[in-house]
Amino acid sequence: MLYPDIQPNQTYQLDVGDGHSIYIEESGNPTGYPVVYCHGGPGGSTSGFFRRFFDPNYYRIVLFDQRGCGQSTPSLSLTNNTTAHLLADIEHIRKHLSIKKMVLAGGSWGTTLALLYAQQYPQHVSAMLLRGIFLAREQDLKWLYEPDGAARLFPDYYQEFIRAANLADDEPITHQQLAASYLAQLTSSNQFSQIAAAKHWCNWENRISVLHHLESRENVDDMHANKTMALMECHYFTQASFIEENQILQNMDKLQNIPATIIHGRYDAVCDVSQAWQLAEKWQNSRLYIVPNSGHSLGEPFMAEAFLNAANKIARFLQENTN
Structure with a gap:
């Protein structure tokens, strides 16, 4: 206890x-x-x-x-x-x-x-x-964000995640490309785009972070917390965590x-x-x-x-x- x-x-x-x-x-x-x-x-x-x-x-x-x-x-x-x-x-x-x-x-x-x-x-x-x-490491980010890692366990959630990245159809899905695309949306002048991107970015990790599904972990209403997490992760992960x-x-x-x-x-x-x-x-x-x-x-x-x-x-x- x-x-x-x-x-x-x-x-x-x-x-x-x-x-x-x-x-x-x-x-x-x-x-x-x-x-x-x-x-x-x-x-x-x-x-x-x-x-x-x-x-x-x-x-x-x-x-x-x-x-x-x-x-x-x-x-x-x-x-x-x-x-x-x-x-x-x-x-x-x-x-x-x-x-x-x-x-x-x-x-x-x-x-x-x-x-x-x-x-x-x-x-x-x-x-x-x-x-x-x-x-x-590179391999750890690949596991979390690329198609041959956690995505193989959660293909339905991953499809939603990459769809929101708005990558070109012929563009390879890499963790660098995903983070860069999301970062562009999170730092855009369009507030609605920022909110949507933050929600999709955080939903991916929230959904896969527990063994037993918890509905409350999806679609978190705290928009500021979502944006902070999404923005900082994209900032750091586009730079190999510095x-x-x-x-x-x-x-x-x-x-x-x-x-x-x-x-x-x-x-x-x-x-x-x-x-x-x-x-x-x-x-x-x-x-x-x-x-x-x-x-x-x-x-x-x-x-x-x-x-x-x-x-x-x-x-x-x-x-x-x-x-």
């Missing part, structure tokens, strides 16, 4: 430069062990749901919205918004909060950021908790001293389970739990239970090994 929802101890905007301010909230034990959670996307936002996985009596729970997302400002801004900027923001948050070491957690795109940050600043990470691994190809796996030597728990749904159609398997194979200090009867979403019961149990286990480990 998840911890009861609690109100944040404080919320505020942190000026990180480049014209951006990051929304931050702190909850739980103000003097507890810091856990920093990276939300998914690119283009997601933080939520009180994430707080409920961490023991508020032990953890100092830090959530934040990435640039242009959620309550961070300016909303929807693509200016000075790259992976390098997001990693610098995490470091800015760490320094602002005077955190020496933290548990770094995240889901989906949040695992990408967490892994990249830990490779850059391993001295500040005591343990990692990662759910739904996304390595942001990282080098296979960058994470090529730098795993930097993480060998950091213990990690990796959780991945057996039937994850958004980020196929091979990504988690390949990561764990290169990370001797990690444990991989492949969760049965689960897809990509943290909202699925077995996935939520596995993530909660892992957060509690890390807390016990830190209590036993931290002076």
